[in-house]
Amino acid sequence: MRAFLLSFILLSSVIVSCDMDRSNHRIPDRPVLNEDFYQASLKSINTTIDKNPDNPEAYFRKAQILKGLGKYNNAILTLEKAIKLKEKEVDYHMLLTELYSQNKEYAKANAAALRAEQLGENSAVFFARIAYINEISGSFDRALHYVNKALMLAADDASLHLRKGMIALKSQDTTAAKSSLIRSLQYDTTWLEPYQLLTDIYIAEQKYDTAMVYLQKNLQANPTDPMLVWQEAAINKMRGNTEAAKNTYRKYIQLAGEGPEVLKNMADLFVETKQIDSARLYAERWQQLVPKAVAPLLYLARIDVSGRRYVSAKERYTAVLTLDSGNLAASKELQELNQTLWKIERSRLPKRTEIEIVEPKEIKRLELPKKN
Secondary structure, three states: OOOOOHHHHHHHHOOOOOOOOHHHOOOOOOOOOOHHHHHHHHHHHHHHHHHOOOOHHHHHHHHHHHHHOOOHHHHHHHHHHHHHHOOOOHHHHHHHHHHHHHOOOHHHHHHHHHHHHHOOOOOHHHHHHHHHHHHHOOOHHHHHHHHHHHHHHOOOOHHHHHHHHHHHHHOOOHHHHHHHHHHHHHHOOOOOHHHHHHHHHHHHOOOHHHHHHHHHHHHHHOOOOHHHHHHHHHHHHHOOOHHHHHHHHHHHHHHHOOOHHHHHHHHHHHHHOOOHHHHHHHHHHHHHHOOOOHHHHHHHHHHHHHOOOHHHHHHHHHHHHHHOOOOHHHHHHHHHHHHHHHHHHHHHOOOOOOOOOOOOOOOOOOOOOOOO
């Protein structure tokens, strides 16, 4: 691989003045790769090209500079000039592969990569790069082909096993994904991403105990990461460990503050344990955060019904329908509540005394005397 480094482009124009006295000698600072640096480098290399327009290496360096400036189209055009002058230079095709990838022209990136491979490039890093290009372009079979080629050269590279696992996940092959992710951890236990991916896989498979094992590995490294704490609470909830879920959601609130979703989840947990007053407390805090939202009002109405606070429930249902007159659930539940209230009112009325029904006496028919 070429040993040219972009940071040395300006060496010909930089004058370093040093005192020969060791006590005053200072190593020059490393150049900062900002836009000013790249612009100065571009000016320098353009001068070189003007002096020698048939120098492919100068075009290659200019393409590198333009890439650093984010001008990928210009870099591609410049690099094509270098390739025209020296087509069988593998580094040129490798850079072209990267530029097309940055430009999201994945078919052209693959074509450039194939040419680099034909010219003899066969490093694990190169194959991994081609695997990634195919992965992000959705060509998962081709991505898997190249990551396997990389693994043949670097079988103990944890990052390659992680990449293979991610490709398998995108291909919806969770069995292969788990195998590769676990293998990556055999070579490097400090990687956190495999633990997270395995956690997600086992949650999807409803294997919550195994999911928790992998999540705990992440939590050991990041105990105050709100998203990890949230996931821990969610797993506890799915495992039916209600009290642990409550405590973990409280920890999340300490780390990230209150939000509608966490307050609703807390209310749900208290409903499950039939602690209606506590459920109402969290639901009211949820409603305060989004006062014009229908969901918390409807939730509170239902809590009031379960707690037999019918008057309050009726007020909340009415408020829901004021915000959303077409809410069918609220309309139906309010109608059912009105029927319940009617039955309650009816049951409070004094019982009517039964009126004795007197059967009418038989009336004898009078016969008139017959006329002669």
